[in-house]
Structures are given as C-alpha cells and as structure tokens.
Amino acid sequence: MGNIPPTARLQRLMDLGFTVAEARIALAEADGDVDRAAAILERRRNLNAKRGFAERVNGLLREQRPWAEFFDRFLWPEHLNERVNTNLMYYRGNYIVLCAGLVLLHMLIRPAMLLVGSVAAGLPVLALSWGETPVLGQPLDLTQRLVAAGLASALLLHWSGYVWELLGLAGTCSGIVLAHATFRARSLSSRWKFFNEQMKAE
Numbered sequence: 001m002g003n004i005p006p007t008a009r010l011q012r013l014m015d016l017g018f019t020v021a022e023a024r025i026a027l028a029e030a031d032g033d034v035d036r037a038a039a040i041l042e043r044r045r046n047l048n049a050k051r052g053f054a055e056r057v058n059g060l061l062r063e064q065r066p067w068a069e070f071f072d073r074f075l076w077p078e079h080l081n082e083r084v085n086t087n088l089m090y091y092r093g094n095y096i097v098l099c100a101g102l103v104l105l106h107m108l109i110r111p112a113m114l115l116v117g118s119v120a121a122g123l124p125v126l127a128l129s130w131g132e133t134p135v136l137g138q139p140l141d142l143t144q145r146l147v148a149a150g151l152a153s154a155l156l157l158h159w160s161g162y163v164w165e166l167l168g169l170a171g172t173c174s175g176i177v178l179a180h181a182t183f184r185a186r187s188l189s190s191r192w193k194f195f196n197e198q199m200k201a202e
Helices: 006-015 020-029 034-062 080-090 092-109 111-129 142-160 163-183 188-201
Strands: none
Touching: 006 020, 006 034, 020 034, 034 092, 080 092, 080 163, 080 188, 092 111, 092 163, 111 142, 142 163
C-alpha cells in the first residue's frame, strides 16, 4: 500500500470506472488503502443502482391514474400514432399494475411456474446485492453480475419448459396495453403531459 504513489492509486480506481472526486474521497476514508477504497466505492455503486431502480419503479407507480379515468372513454383513433404514444406515456403506471396483476394471477393458477418465476426474478436482485464476493477467485463488476444473472434466468426458464407460456403471457399483456392505448380517447390532461414530455426531450 505504502509504495504506490498517490497518482497510481487514483488511476487504479479510475480504471474501475470511478471519478477522480469519488476516488479521492474513498482513499481518504480508507487511509490510502486502494483495495479498501475500491470496496467502499463498489458498495456505494451497488447501493445507488438498487436505490435508482427502486426509485424508478416507485415513480412509475405514483404516476397511476384513477381507474375510473383509465376505463372512461373509448373511440376509434383518428391520429393513431399520437394517441398510442400519449396513452403509453400517460397511463404507464396503470399498465405496469395491470400486467403485474395478470402475471401474478397466472402464476397463482400454476404454482410451479410461480416458483420458477420467483427464482428467475430473484437472480438479478441477488446479482445487485452480491457485492465484492469473488466468483471462482475473480471479482465481478455489476454489469458482469447482471449479465450472468440474466443468462441463468433465461436458462432456468428454458429448462423448466415455461418459455412459450411466458411468451404467451407477455403477448397477452402487450395486446391489452396496445388495445387500450389505441382506443382510449386522449384527455386534455394526457395531451398536456405528453406535450410537456416532448418539450423536455427537446
């Protein structure tokens, strides 16, 4: 530790994808120990990734519109592209809840599928919280862990024989969402929100 110059320590942490400011703060907390500083920064990165995902999901769920409004008025679309884009953006919280409910109902009818689905969904969560524990003597970064968890989930679903059933369920959810987005007449508030989102994007 003592024979590594400060610039080399910073460079090692920057090579792991951290900024100079993050590296300096972590080195100060770790009394100059590069390995401890890297572990501190990796823990923070994992925590921020988990927190960011949870905040995005909570944000989408908070955007739910009242269900009475969701099922209010259906008309044949005059401007299909605008209507679909507006409704997909405006009712996305409702669509998430609706699809999650369909998936849960389907899995309760098929308990074995519930078990397989829970394990497949739990693998990416496990990858997020794995931390610096080495696998086969090699530490894995967050991206590598998530890719490995995704592959393991895909293989599990393939071996369980539920792939086509899950694809059918995904198709059903997509069909319901697209049908609603196509035929639900746009409200004034949905048009206004869509306009604001487009202005932010520009």
